[in-house]
Amino acid sequence: MDIIFFAAAHPTFVDTFIDQYVQTGQKTSIRCIATGNPTPEIRWKLDGEILEENSDIKIGSFLNPSGDVVSYVNISNVHLHYGGEYQCISSNEVGEIHHVGQMFVYGRY
Numbered sequence: 001m002d003i004i005f006f007a008a009a010h011p012t013f014v015d016t017f018i019d020q021y022v023q024t025g026q027k028t029s030i031r032c033i034a035t036g037n038p039t040p041e042i043r044w045k046l047d048g049e050i051l052e053e054n055s056d057i058k059i060g061s062f063l064n065p066s067g068d069v070v071s072y073v074n075i076s077n078v079h080l081h082y083g084g085e086y087q088c089i090s091s092n093e094v095g096e097i098h099h100v101g102q103m104f105v106y107g108r109y
Contacts, residue, residue: 024107032088042071
C-alpha cells in the first residue's frame with residue numbers, strides 16, 4: 001500500500017477583487033479565490049473590523065471543482081457606510097495572506 005503525503009502549502013490567491021465605484025441603492029459583489037494545503041479559510045474585514053452579515057450583506061464560500069476556496073460578499077442594497085477598505089484574509093496552519101481593495105460609494109444619503 002502506497003502512502004501519499006501532500007506537502008503543506010502557504011495560502012495563495014488565485015483571484016481577487018479590484019477597487020469598485022458603486023452608487024447607493026445598487027447591488028454589488030466582491031470575491032477572493034484562494035488555494036493552499038490544508039484548505040484555507042477566508043474571512044472579511046471592512047475598515048479593519050470583522051465584516052458582519054445583515055439584511056443587505058451576505059457572506060459565503062464554497063470549494064470550486066479545482067479545490068480552491070471561493071469566498072464572496074454580496075451587497076443587495078449599497079449604503080454610503082458600506083464604502084471603505086475591504087480586506088480578504090486567507091489563512092491555514094501554514095500562514096496567512098491579505099488582499100485589500102476599496103469600495104467607493106457615491107450618491108444620496
